[in-house]
Amino acid sequence: MPDCSTPSILNRLDLKTLRLFAAICEDGTLNGAARRAAIAPSAVSKRLAELERALGCDLLVRDPKGMRLTPAGETLLHHTRRMLASAEQITLELAEHARGVRGFVRVLANLSAIVQFLPEDLQAFLGVQADIRIDLEERPSGGVVAGVEEGAADLGICAGGTDTRSLLAHPYRGDRLVLVVPTGHPLADREAIALAETLDYDHVGLHRESSIYATLRDEARRLGRPLRLRIHVPGFDAICRMAQAGMGLGVVPEHVHALLGPQMQLAAVPLKDPWARRTLNLVVRPGALSPAAALLLAHLRNAP
Known part of the structure; x- marks a missing residue:
């Protein structure tokens, strides 16, 4: 009977074995994975069998x-894939530290903020913290x-109406949404407009997961009108x-129009x-x- 205790399983999940497993999955054959790893197919087969035995299930x-795949x-x-990506990131970041980098900050942000x-x-x-690296996604x-x-x-930036669950939230910036239309459009000369007045026209929307699209969709439903979305x-x-x-x-957002419109x-x-x-x-x-993330958070909270 396989030993499925956590320490035993973790001992089998070394990076070499995981790379071989990923290679088998990507190539679809043991021989192809063996060529990529420059080892004998029998060694790949043995390593896979040992991994399945340790985990107690067919992979x-x-x-x-x-x-x-099962x-x-x-x-x-x-x-x-997540573990191998993390291992690669560790290698890259440690190499940066060796060159004098003082810290890394990983930031996730929505499109409006970026x-x-x-x-x-x-x-x-x-400009002030030149020895800190920022990874923005x-x-x-x-x-x-x-x-x-x-x-x-380490930190994120999201729309204000988002459920932040267990996270702490701090105000960052404010913006205003505007309607963009060609200068010759019938609505182009309006000083302001309500969404309800636009629902007889076709709309172009952001991707389905965006907060702006969700707001427009939900508001149109509240008004009892369809959002005539032509394309995402x-x-x-x-x-x-x-x-x-x-x-x-x-x-x-208004600032986006100022940049592109x-x-x-x-x-x-x-x-x-x-x-x-x-x-x-x-x-x-x-x-x-981390000290680097705390510095960036303080800087963004004090942004004008």
């Missing part, structure tokens, strides 16, 4: 097309919260480009709905931050 099964194998592959505010705020921070607001909770980042796009630049081409109305001959009409004025929040896990 791969043979079929006419090669090796196929449900347990899919679970292990998911965690294997486009509008973080370029200047991070530039100002790194874009995620939708819900993904920011999940990533910080899971420890994938991944970013604000694509919204502006689609609006310029006459594909539909777009909703973006004039050269595309797009007018910005402020939305007068209360939800159009938003807050972006900084989120961190309770407890002590």
Whole structure:
């Protein structure tokens, strides 16, 4: 009977074995994985058998097309990829420390924060703290919260209405949403407009996980009207480009229009709905931050 105690399992999950397992999954054959690892196929087969025996379950099964993952194998592959990525990141960061880097800060932020505010705020921070490295990744607001909770980042920036669950939240910046339309559009000369007045027109929306799209969708439902969404796009630049081409109305933060709109001959009409004025929040896990992360948090909380 296999020993399934936690220490025994962990002893089998060394990086070499995990790399071999990932190679088998990616290549689909033991021979292909053996060629990639420059070892004999029999050694790969033996290592896989030992791993399955230690875990007490089959990870791969043979079929006419090669090796196929079992449900347990899919679970292990998911965690294997994360562990190998973490091991690679450890190597890179330690090499940076050897070159004099004092600390790393991992940041997750939504698109609004990255486009509008973080370029200047991070530039100002790194101008003073040149020996700190920042790893910035874009995620939708819900993904920011999940990533910080899971420890994938030291701090995050998300939309103010996001459920921050166990995290501590601090105000960061505020923005206002505007409607972007070509300068010749019937709505272009309005001083302000409510979303309800735009629902007879086609819209161009951000991806489905974005907080802006969710707000527009939910508000249209509250009004009892459909949101005539013509297309989803991944970013604000694509919204502006689609609006310029006459594909539909777009909703973006005011500062985004200031950056992109004039050269595309797009007018910005402020939305007068209360939800159009938003807050972006900084989120961190309770407890002590690393010195580098604490410095960045303090800098962003004091941003103008």
